[in-house]
Amino acid sequence: MKIQLALDRMEIADAIKLTQLVEESIDWVEVGTSLIKEFGIHSVKELKQVFPHKTIVADIKTIDNARYEFEMCFQAGADVATVMGVSPLVTIDACMEVAKKYNKKVMIDLLNTSEEQKRELLRYQDAIFCVHVSKDEQETLGAQNRGSQESSGFFQKAGVELAAAGGITLDSIEGLQKSLCSSVVIIGSAITKANNPSEAAAKFKEIGLQLEGV
Template sequence: MKIQLALDRMEINEAIELTKKVADSIDWIEVGTSLIKEFGMASVREMKQAFPAKTIVADIKTIDNARYEFEMCFDAGADVATVMGVSPLVTIDVCMEIAERYNKTVMIDLLNTSEQQKKDLMKYKNAVFCEHVSKDQQEELGASNHGSESSNNYEPGMTIAAAGGITLESLESLQKTLNPSVLIIGSAITKAENPAEAAAKFKCVEAK
């Protein structure tokens, strides 16, 4: 597993300083949707400049206007950009086309996708598929269970990510049901009393 640090609801400098503390224990750095909405591509650009050796994920959550948004992300230094799985397939086709041209990666966010939509998305074999429990589900409904039904659709070699309320305590169950290749961790690290220690604990689990 690779560990992706999700950075949301903070200033760019704060995100950079926090990431410095945990850099040894993480693989991918996610410039969260809230950072992109508040600070634009400067958030992606500055994160890549600060951590040039890390994989930078621009969580732009594209749902339309794919060519403009994905080119913008990749030009700013992102290695991965996200598109919503509920988007029209033509939008995702464009995302895949742009990513191939830039030699970058598409992450498809499966938030609120139906089982039929997930099956239709399986043709994008080079994408990363993100099983995502939303922030609103977590905060308003207390839900943090990642569904495993769609895991039956994945073929060997496809890359699966999991996001949303993941903790050390929930990790064992998640590994059994979904066995993700990318573990997206936000609050369990960013809001921890000691982020470096929290990230190191996830790294120890990942290394087993």
């Protein structure tokens, strides 16, 4: 189980400092959508320069103009870039083509996708599928609203790589992993807003190792 640190709603310098505090306990570093929107692709470049040994995820949430946006992300040093699963399939096709060109990965965000769309997306066997409870859903319905995750069981049966995101805490991660068996767990505020981010990240890492039977 890889732990992906989600960095959102902060300055680039603060994102770097926070990542330095927890880097021993995390595997992937996500340059969050808000960072990219506020500071541009420069945010991806800076994080990759400081953490060249980490997998950098550009959470750009592409939904159109895919070829341009994915080229931009991978040229900036991203190892993974995200596209919305509700995008036209031609858009996701373009993402997959660019990723193959750069030998990088595509993460498909399943937020608000229908069951029919999920079935269509299974054609992208090389992608990472992210089961995602949105920030707005968390704030309105609570972080434990996992209906969209429960509806994605056929992704497990298909044997594709899964990621989970959205309000994951130390209290919820074990149950989530037992039901979803994701290979990537995306943690945001449970680390970034913790009183001691380093300690929180270490606890997530410890739980991850326990769940793997190490």
